[in-house]
Amino acid sequence: MEVGKVLLFLGLLLVLLGLLFLYAPKLLSWFGHLPGDIRIERDGLKVYIPIASALVLSLLLTLLWNLLTLLRR
Template identity: 60%
Template sequence: MPPQLGKILVLLGLSLVLLGAFLWLGGGRLLGWFGHLPGDIRVERPGFRFYAPIVSMLLVSLLLSALLWLWRRWGG
């Protein structure tokens, strides 16, 4: 196992903790639009709820792809 993997996992864990703390302490209000975009499917009926955040996940995929592309181009 490469020694860089441990550093990457620690940084990823710290990032998740910081993101969780941000959302828990009220930062989620800034992202209230996320998950309610046009194209996100929501069906609610008595005793049944279905939610498919299609456009929101496409947006996340696009953002992560752009970040990884930038990282590969300039950092890695």
Template identity: 55%
Template sequence: MSIGKILIFVGIGLFLLGLILSYAPGIFSWFGKLPGDIRIQDENKYIFIPITSMIIISLVLTLVINLFFRR
């Protein structure tokens, strides 16, 4: 697959993600609110570490990449 085709697919994917986030923002409302996501809030600072959310996103992306790019 050439770099041009990859850039086209990435662009289309970003466009579709933008449409989804614009017209249906509630779809990703779970992000950052799962058990295992760490939130530390103090008077002057706020620390957020989305461990569980990142693990789920990593698993989904791994499955998608393996489905489309496996030889």
């Protein structure tokens, strides 16, 4: 891979990460509160099992990985 392409990719990645850090709290406020996420709160006990959130995150990462491998060909 050429150095220019690597630098462009890293620059784009940094821009996307910057946008994520700026807007993620507003855009992803629903994440972690999906139907299917188990939350148990009792006296002195808090249990949180993010089943639906983990499935959504896994799906998004799988799609991203497949897109990147498709673009590398």
